[in-house]
Amino acid sequence: MLAEKYKDKIAEIISRYPVKRAALLPLLWLAQEEYGHVSEAAMKEIAGVLDLTPPQVYETVTFYTMLNRQPIGKFHIQVCRSLMCALVGTEQLLGWIHAKLGIKPGQTTPDGLFTLSQVECLASCGTGPMMQVNDDYFEQLTQEKLNRILDDLKRDGKSPLATGPFMFPMPQHMNR
Numbered sequence: 001m002l003a004e005k006y007k008d009k010i011a012e013i014i015s016r017y018p019v020k021r022a023a024l025l026p027l028l029w030l031a032q033e034e035y036g037h038v039s040e041a042a043m044k045e046i047a048g049v050l051d052l053t054p055p056q057v058y059e060t061v062t063f064y065t066m067l068n069r070q071p072i073g074k075f076h077i078q079v080c081r082s083l084m085c086a087l088v089g090t091e092q093l094l095g096w097i098h099a100k101l102g103i104k105p106g107q108t109t110p111d112g113l114f115t116l117s118q119v120e121c122l123a124s125c126g127t128g129p130m131m132q133v134n135d136d137y138f139e140q141l142t143q144e145k146l147n148r149i150l151d152d153l154k155r156d157g158k159s160p161l162a163t164g165p166f167m168f169p170m171p172q173h174m175n176r
Helices: 007-015 020-035 040-050 054-063 083-088 090-101 143-156
Strands: 075-080 114-119 131-133 136-138
Touching (some): 007 020, 020 040, 040 054, 075 090, 083 090, 090 114, 090 143, 136 143
Parallel strands (some): 075 114
Antiparallel strands (some): 075 131, 131 136
16 A cells, blocks of 8 residues: 555655645656556545545546556557647548557557557647657657657667656656
């Protein structure tokens, strides 16, 4: 159980907030880091820790695309479906991914390496078509570039073609 394994860490996270429920996102992130997704059991456990109802936790999990309710592959490919990206090739990018990996949004490759999702704006409107794989952005994609990225990930677990994102420094507890 999350609460037992991370008792001190959970207490430290909660102590940072004047209202206990404000620790919801960090605790959901902790559960996802531990299990690879936020299960129904984890949602119930977090609800209990924060004195919330399970539906209150569930509505938060379903709102944020960064939180996964099902196990995902080692590489989570997220393709932006906002209007700006759609205008420069989201559907074409999804077609290339399907041709290369044989999966559509919501599916995982049989080897468990790749999961494909469509998400709302990834804040890279001027560099589409683009995708995020785990924490890395890949922008101005072509079919050739996409194939190289996917081959790099399969072979090396990373790709030198990553371009971002450029984020603010994260609190120390969030870095792994």
